[in-house]
Amino acid sequence: MEITSVIAIYALFWVMSAFLLLPFGIQTADEVGAKKVPGQADSAPANFKPGRVAIRATFVAAVLCAVYIANYVQGWITVDDINIFGTPAGYETPTS
Known part of the structure; x- marks a missing residue:
């Protein structure tokens, strides 16, 4: 993952x-x-007190971003895990 993606x-x-x-x-x-x-x-x-809100948001965002990046690297939850509708009829899964 690129650093610009992490920042965004x-x-x-x-x-x-x-x-x-x-x-x-x-x-x-x-x-x-x-x-x-x-x-x-x-x-x-x-x-x-907007400063207090900013500090709290910084910590919460850091934790959420770390969990997101860890999931990206480790692959704990993928798109296939959250696909509740299943594969559409006639759709072939691309092979890599």
């Missing part, structure tokens, strides 16, 4: 992880007991 896969895992981790650890102004700004939505976060 890591970037995809990082963005996915960041979006999945965004809601964790967030508290609203009502939960914290802070004063709301006029016009503020009730669900607006009072303690959003």
Whole structure:
């Protein structure tokens, strides 16, 4: 696997992880007991820390990318393992 492919896969895992981790650890102004700004939505976060989300996403993406690359190298799960529909009628499997 090329290094550019690894970087691209890591970037995809990082963005996915960041979006999945965004809601964790967030508290609203009502939960914290802070004063709301006029016009503020009730669900607006009072303690959003993007640096913390980035650090968490970095670690989660590193683990997911490592597992993905290990699976790529070792071949634990292949396309044939997840093919739930079977081989189409009349399709010949290419031989290598």
